[in-house]
Amino acid sequence: MTDRREIPNAADAAPYASARMQAGGKGLQPAQGTRLVLALAGPPVAWVVHFLGGYVIVALWCAQRWAGTGVALALLTVVAAAGGAASGALALRLWRHGQAALVVDAEPGGPGPWDARMGERGARMSFLAVLALLMAALFTFLIILEGLPALFSDACPATTIP
């Protein structure tokens, strides 16, 4: 059981190594780090806000028999879905940044920043951005799906089932 799959050792490839030998440069920009966190956290946070917000709206306003509850739920859904979609747009921009960084890092002898030399900054950014983008798609879809029941049935039924 020692037949390992042979995969060329990218880290030992000469051009890459020479690029990493270049000292100096800066790490990941702090602003970009914040934006990455924003893009990653945005979709689940939008979903949680929608979920809890809907729960509280139904619990409080239905008890007061407020007629606008359904409209409020629909509005909340639109806002939350927009939040999820905005996170996705941000993730897309960051992904482009990451891809650009990949090209810069790959240049032999290029002025790659510190973590480009070590941890493949571009690959890491792209990874996190793709992750954020997919989360945005999934959670935005879910927010819309969870907003639908309020359209089809009375948000505050007089009686409960069964």
Next chain:
Amino acid sequence: MAIRQPDPRTMPRTFDETWDQPKGFLGYLATIDNIPIARRYMVTAFAFFIVGGILAALMRLQLSRPENGFVDPDTYNQLFTMHGTTMMFLFVIPFLEAFANYMIPLLNGTRDLPFPRLTALSYWTYLFGGIFIYTSFLFGLAPDGGWFAYVPLNLKKYSPGLNMDFWDIGLSVAEVAALGAAAEMIVGILRMRAPGMSINRIPLFCWAMLVTSGMIIFAFTPLVVGTAMLELDRKELTAFFDSDKGGDPLLWQHLFWFFGHPEVYIMFLPAVGIMSHVVQTFSRRPVMSYTLMVLALIATGFLSFGLWVHHMYVTGLSAVALGVFAAVGAVVAIPSGVNVFGWIATIWAGKPVWRTPLLFSIAAIIIFTIGGVTGVMVAAVPFDFQAHDTYFIVAHLHYVLFGGSIFPIFAGLYYWFPKIAGKVLSERLGLWSVALMFIGFNVAFGPMHLAGLQGMPRRVYTYPAGLGLDVYNLVSTIGALILVTGIALTVLNFIITLRSGRKAGNDPWGGDSLEWSEASPPVNAQFERIPIVRSRHPMWDQTSLRPAEGDDPEIVRAYRELAGRPERWRGSLIVGVADGRPIALAHLPRRSIWPFVVSVGFLLLFTAALLDHKWIAIAGLAVTAFGIGGWFWPLDTETVAIRETQAARDDAGPGGPERPSDTQAGSELGLPLAVGDRAANGYWGTWVLLAILATASATFLTGYFYLGQGADPMPPGYDAPPLVPALVATLAALAAVGATRWMTHAVDNRQGGARLAAALVAMLAQGAMVVLSIMAWRGAGYDPAMSGYASGVLGVLLWGWAVTGGAAIMLATAALWAWRAVGDPRGNGVALNSSLVSYFSAANWLVTLVAIFLWPRFG
């Protein structure tokens, strides 16, 4: 400086001596290294698995034919309650945590988990909690109210025996153990990895455990709170769930299933990690789409918290609520589907080697997929109305748990057994085992779908003949016996292999991750030389884990500083969360009896809670306090570590140390020691603690709002609690915040006297806040034993008092450090960490003020 200077004669002198394991009986109790603790964890959990399996076999024998008298109804109730409890809380979760304890440092290329004493504490509390629950059998008082302990059945008036008290209290112990393990995993996976292991190179099992640990914090905390409420109700001190007194049984269901549904994924996600490792190793290619796998893990982690009403469709919720939860129930199939298709695609595109671990994984994929499909069926509301509480659900949940946990655990056992025991399990016995288990499982649980659709209810000890259920049940029992035989073969395999098995080399399977670079089993320090990671699959892609031409100088330096060093204390590397860049060294304690002592104290406390015994309670408090005091006593090795690292920094001057080659390697290290600042593991651990505390606060507040009357917060006949003491308490809370801020300011400016004074003032203010809020509570004149609403208020207040008391104790420790050793960085750390808890206690009070004192008045 009043800290005792370490005696050189008691200190270890070499790297090997530093990392040795303590010997003798006391040494056994004082062991805190992750490898021996994880082994004990696995053995204990597997023993509980066998016991739980025996309980299941007894149930199957009882159900093999109609109107059977093999066990009586009361015993049957105990059997199904303890079977569920054992398998969920005492086997699957602890076993997966044991895997994580063992494998995560190896997978991440570090020497231990960040809080080794917490590892030991988790193990001992889990062991004692498990034994505690099982002692109930000795008295014929085994829990009999179902593993979900629904009320009102489990209130004192309907279940007067101590049975469910055993369950409630024993479970709390096991839950605390899980919370401790979760804190450890989160900090360990985020912070302690090999240099170069950036966030996109973390092995999938570690990703899975990271997400799982986050889920444990948000899911187990409500359960701990819920079981505490239930125990208070059972002691008739409160009435949270008693509908006669304005409590609400549905609140229990909400709290329980808010834990219970994520629990399913807490058991499944680590299995996703294990299966991904097994599938990629035996398919001889990287798993299909690492990114999608990580996405699936994170998405499942979030979605699982929006699913709990899944279990409550028939409780009479509104159509909108049912629609929303059905939507999440359908969507959670997406990430699970991503996992399943990822594995299938990996096998498809790879060159599979059909060894036992892969066969177990394939069995798991098939079974889990079937369970997932029936899961989508029961997520559909109309179908669930029909299938609820029938054997269809029993079949569904066993398909999910066997496919999602048991088969993957067996896959992981066969895969990692060489790394754990140093020997390779027999392929032939393994093959028989997987075949019998797969066949036996499907024969046992497949027919239950049909029995359920024919209307056979769950949790009944027998059924009448002639309803068409006889054949299904007989077949199920035969299948269960085949399944048991399959499991017994694996146990036999363990025994034979341990006695006379083939010795494993470092890397018997040709795996991709770092654990295979070390000996099987690894030495106690695991990595004498910390590996350098340049790829997601270091063992496949890298020719060497040593420094190579072109490596970053910082990484090479960290590597050299840690090569067989530090010699006199246990040290490992802390890296950046995202980039895997070396940041600092972490000091790890070497051995400690205190986790054992503290868990004995816990055991006494829980026994006292069970028996309502004052002296046992006092003894328990004393032992716990003594143990915690010993735990936080300054460690000699840490004193040495601080001295060595500071000496290195002083030598190097302001520009930082320069260590270009091995020849200059002396005893001092160039990397700073992470202690007493925001890089310290303790600081990160405190944030995890805050997450736990905040979750508990939210749970108590949920209970309070739930027990109010919707928009009208108070039931008729109640006056809002008095405002004046509450407002003065708010001033005290703000004073505590100010004093705490003053204390951290004094730490930054190295003012010892001010620091001491500030800590004392903050404690005083917190004391005043607690006294004033107790006055407010007394002024309200509520009787929690007679009122659900009053119980809700009391819950929120009690929790606030507990948190504030904890914060005051931490501040007292900070004051002690400021008094005795003001220049010591450990004291700075205590001050910093206690300030976080202190701020939290004030924030908790402000929320309490608004919810309990202002809202009923002005809302």
